[in-house]
Structures are given as structure tokens and as C-alpha cells.
Amino acid sequence: MRKSQFLTALQTAVCAAAEAALASTSQTAQGCPYIDYWFRYYSLRDSRHIERAIHRYAPETSTVNSARDYIPIIVSRVRLGVETWTRTGEITEVPTGIPTELAVSGIPSEAGSAVLLKAQPGHAEATNLAPTQQQLGSGQPLESSVRSRMESTFGTSFSQVRKHSDGQAQSMATRLQAR
Incomplete structure (x- = not known):
């Protein structure tokens, strides 16, 4: 799977999961600057950089053998983070050192x-x-x-x-x- 194909598939899945998690709120994932920023950022990085970031974000991906298999794991983390945010207002599921200030x-x-x-x-x-x-x-x-x-x-x-x-x-x- 090419990097661009992976990022497109991942962004589609992430946005769908975030939208579903936000369904009971007045918020939407459509045009989310945080999601848009990170996908734009990673589109400019090489695949090794992206893979290191994925392992940092979701350590449970360390045994994954194909790019396609990363997607449900990442989406699960995103969904959990958005669901937590809708209940508590807290931003979670973000690796240490990644600022959450953009969103708040x-x-x-x-x-x-x-x-x-x-x-x-x-x-x-x-x-x-x-x-x-x-x-x-x-x-x-x-x-x-x-x-x-x-x-x-x-x-x-x-x-x-x-x-x-x-x-x-x-x-x-x-x-x-x-x-």
C-alpha cells in the first residue's frame, strides 16, 4: 500500500470514527483543524517517520505486518479519545510530548x-x-x-x-x- 493510499484510508476511517463518537454532541469532525493538521503534516513525511509515529501513538501496533492492519488499531484509539473528550472534556489518547493546545x-x-x-x-x-x-x-x-x-x-x-x-x-x- 502506498503512503498516500494509507493516509487517505486512515483519514477516512478516523473522520468516520470521530463523527460517530461526536454524534450525540453539537460538535462535528467535519473540517476539524486538528485532524486536518496532522494528516497534512504526515503527508509531508516519509513512510518510516509515519511508522515510528504510529508505534509511538499506538504501541500495540508493534506486531502489525501490513499498513492496512494499522488502521483499525489507530481508529480505535481515536474513537476512545473522542468518546472520553465528549464525556469529560479531557483530551486523552495523545502521546507524551504532543501538544493538545491546538484543540483547546x-x-x-x-x-x-x-x-x-x-x-x-x-x-x-x-x-x-x-x-x-x-x-x-x-x-x-x-x-x-x-x-x-x-x-x-x-x-x-x-x-x-x-x-x-x-x-x-x-x-x-x-x-x-x-x-
Whole structure:
């Protein structure tokens, strides 16, 4: 199986599992910046790098002999992580050293253009971020230790990422059903 075929099959299965795990919530995996980021990241890596990452993420894959056999194991881990998040709000099933801040402290502008809410009957499918970002104001930069870890892990600058924790941000988060 070629790397591109593997990543396509894995992404399809991961998204389906995440969507199923989110079915009882107002969230959706469609356009998830975290999923999109990691699949884009690994599409630029060689197969040996991907295999090492898989073994780190799911050590139980160490005895697997084919790329196709990795998929159900990885999907099971993703499903468990999403199910835990829907019940507790905690991000689990992530290897040590991989930041989870992308999912909880802000979405880099290049990662996505829609707040990830499920469409409600009679409502728009997604909210454009531009007006929301304008209403938020300048925010605060990430703490230097957090920023450094994220930049190192993701290989990109987080200098433009801002944290918004004031009353306006809280009000907007409530209105948008964001966590």
C-alpha cells in the first residue's frame, strides 16, 4: 500500500470514527483543524517517520505486518479519545510530548475557516471566523513556554496565535456553543 493510499484510508476511517463518537454532541469532525493538521503534516513525511509515529501513538501496533492492519488499531484509539473528550472534556489518547493546545486554546488561522458546530435545522452550517476574530480584539499571546513547545512540535510559528479569556470572549463562546 502506498503512503498516500494509507493516509487517505486512515483519514477516512478516523473522520468516520470521530463523527460517530461526536454524534450525540453539537460538535462535528467535519473540517476539524486538528485532524486536518496532522494528516497534512504526515503527508509531508516519509513512510518510516509515519511508522515510528504510529508505534509511538499506538504501541500495540508493534506486531502489525501490513499498513492496512494499522488502521483499525489507530481508529480505535481515536474513537476512545473522542468518546472520553465528549464525556469529560479531557483530551486523552495523545502521546507524551504532543501538544493538545491546538484543540483547546485556539486555532491557527491557516488551520480552518469555520467554527466546528453541527448545523441545526434552519441554521447556517458553519460560522465564518473573520467577523468573530474582529469582535474578539487583540487577545493575549501564548505563554512563551506553551508557544515554544507548540512551535517545536508543529514546525510553524505561533506568533499570531492569541488567547481570548475576557468577558467578550466568554460571551461569544457561549453564543457559538464553543468549548
